[in-house]
Amino acid sequence: MSTTAPHAKGWSTLSVALHWMIVVLIVVQLIDHEWMVDLWRKTRRAAPIDTTTVTLGWVHIIAGSLILAAALVRLWDRYSHGRPPYPVDEPSWASWLARITHVLIYAILILMPIAGLIAWFGMIGEAGEIHEFLWTPLLVLIGLHVAGALAQQFWFKTGVLKRIFVPGTL
Ligand code: HEM
Ligand code: HEM
Structure with missing residues (x-):
């Protein structure tokens, strides 16, 4: 993924906050x-629904919508302020794997x-x-991403x- 300002000095405070909010x-x-899933199935069958299912179903809808908003804002921040460079002391295959993983996430x-x-709003089963x-x-991509972050720290020792965690760190 290309960036407009690839040598931004670390991640912005907003970007760090949004990363952990998404997590x-x-x-x-x-x-x-x-x-x-329960709320979805019962709503489609017009079956009776208990309060816990309605409440936690709506928590899912709101949390999911916030993830969408957070990902879009983080992308906007990344393109307008750039992202820190991928570490030079890791092999290029690892940088490329990280790039592909990030795009897919x-x-x-x-x-x-x-x-x-x-x-939900169209009651469309295929969606x-x-x-x-x-x-x-x-889940697989997140597993790969976390493994990559830990490999950076303990194997390639890049400090990424x-x-x-700390905005402005290169
Ligand atoms: C739900 C779980 C997670 C998701 C969806 C996620 C997603 C992302 C995304 C989209 C980026 C930005 C990459 C970019 O814009 O180029 C990123 C960066 C990063 N994430 Fe995560 N992340 C998750 C969990 C974690 C965890 C648990 C760790 C730490 C163990 C972690 C460590 C990092 C690091 C170190 C970076 C910065 C990479 C760099 O500066 O090159 N992430 N993450
Ligand atoms: C990135 C954000 C989201 C994640 C990670 C997520 C995750 C999940 C998961 C794991 C399931 C269960 C799938 C299954 O085993 O059947 C599910 C079901 C569902 N979610 Fe989300 N969700 C997100 C956002 C949303 C949003 C914004 C809505 C809006 C209403 C939504 C509506 C639904 C519906 C309707 C189902 C039932 C679908 C079915 O069973 O066919 N989700 N979601």
């Missing part, structure tokens, strides 16, 4: 998705909530299936991990 919201989705963070919103299908690839 927390994904954990929320991990916990509440069963209630959303952004793509799913945008496509998945859009499919969910189309499914629900696309939404459901994207979950496993997202610090910059996702």
Whole structure:
């Protein structure tokens, strides 16, 4: 993924905050998705729904919409202020794997909530299936991403991990 200002001095405060906000919201989705599935199925069958299912279903909808907004704002921030350079002391295959992983994560963070919103507000089953299908690839990519971050820290010893915690760190 190319950037307009590739040598930005570290991640911006906004970018760091949004990264961790997305992480927390994904954990929320991990916990509440069963209630959303229940709410979805019962709503489509016009079956009775308990308050917990309605509440946690709506937590899913709101958290998912916030993930969409956070991913879009983070992308805007990344293009307008640039991202820090990929470390020079890691092999190029690792940088490319990181780039591809990041592009795919952004793509799913945008496509998945859009499919969910189309499914819910349009009551369109096919959009629900696309939404459901994207979950496993997202989990695999997150696993790869976290493994990559840990490899940066402990294997390539690049110090990249610090910059996702402390804004302005190169
Ligand atoms: C990135 C954000 C989101 C993530 C990670 C996420 C995750 C999930 C997961 C894991 C499931 C369960 C899939 C299954 O096992 O059947 C699910 C179901 C569902 N979600 Fe989301 N969700 C997100 C955003 C949204 C949004 C914004 C909506 C809007 C209403 C939504 C609506 C739904 C619906 C309708 C289902 C049931 C679909 C079905 O069972 O076919 N989701 N979601
Ligand atoms: C839900 C889980 C996560 C998601 C969706 C996610 C997503 C992302 C995305 C989209 C980027 C931006 C890449 C770019 O714009 O070029 C990023 C950067 C980064 N993430 Fe995560 N992340 C997650 C969890 C984590 C965790 C748990 C860690 C730490 C162990 C981590 C460490 C990093 C680091 C170090 C960077 C900066 C990479 C660099 O500066 O080159 N991420 N993450």
